[in-house]
Amino acid sequence: MMLAKRIRMASMLASMGKPTLHYFDVNGRGEVSKMVAAVGGVEIDVVEYPFEANGASASDKLKAGPMESAHTKAATAMDMEGCGLPIIVHGDLKINQSFACQNYLASIGPKYPKVTPQQKALDDMFMGYLEDIMGLAAGVILSEGDGALVPVFMSKTLTTLSKHIPASGFVHGLSTPTIADICVLVLTQALIPFGATLGEGAAETYGKFPEAVALGERTAAFPAIAKFLPTEDCCLKKPPRAARA
Missing domain, CATH: 3.40.30.10 (Glutaredoxin)
Incomplete structure (x- = not known):
């Protein structure tokens, strides 16, 4: 059936x-x-x-x-x-x-994992945290917000999310990453708005959260995502197209 x-x-x-x-x-x-x-x-x-x-x-x-x-x-x-x-x-x-x-x-997605209601709720929570800090960091770039708030809120975000990050594998213990894992990849590796607003303080901020950084790396290494990252459509670590060499 x-x-x-x-x-x-x-x-x-x-x-x-x-x-x-x-x-x-x-x-x-x-x-x-x-x-x-x-x-x-x-x-x-x-x-x-x-x-x-x-x-x-x-x-x-x-x-x-x-x-x-x-x-x-x-x-x-x-x-x-x-x-x-x-x-x-x-x-x-x-x-x-x-x-x-x-x-x-x-x-x-035919290959996307079939998650339970509890797992989907956790994925939604990760999405919510990403939305919140993305709005804050974007405000620094677009609305002259206080850049000093970005490392503070990033630390708060990763402190909470790290409670759900395993030492190995993905958040739900599945063989395939879900939205939660993808959100952590964006939080820890995106140039805009996070790398751009954290600036020279990025290494210090992320250094406090090795579990999150490692999860981002594992997610990036997942075959389907590793295949996507070098493509023209991927903007994870790129500035706006007009600023690219």
Whole structure:
């Protein structure tokens, strides 16, 4: 019965074509979706937009007023006016918000691990922590926030998450990483916004959390992710495209 269900889902997804992920040309919330797709064996098309923003928080954006850019024009053309990136379009489905995009790609990935409700809840918790600190660090870059807060909040984040990080293997003890492991990879290896805002203090901050750093390295070495990292679509350790040599 389970096999028949998977066959029906595979047939339905095939009829919808490949999902298209719309995101900026830098690491950020969209990078997790890309790696979830890689782990799950979901082929996606990636459409990039030059990184432009009128602030990091909702209040910053409201104060700055509407902006017109390549990605806002594209969102309007997709009937997603006012929606931020990432956006996924898959057949008739159009969604934004990073949690929705990441969980959707995980749910349709034929190779993505089948997690329990408890495991999914833990994955969601890791996503939430990544969202929180990404907003803080992005605020330093986009809204002249206090850069001294980034190492403090990164330490707080990794202190909490390290309680769930094993000495070996992945968070859930599975043979395949899940969203939790991917979030730790982004937290410990992403250039933007973390490497850029931690600066010379990055080594000191990460040095306090060897378990998290090691998990990021194990996740990066997982075959599907190791294959993705050198590709053109991967922005994990790259500046915006306009700044690349």
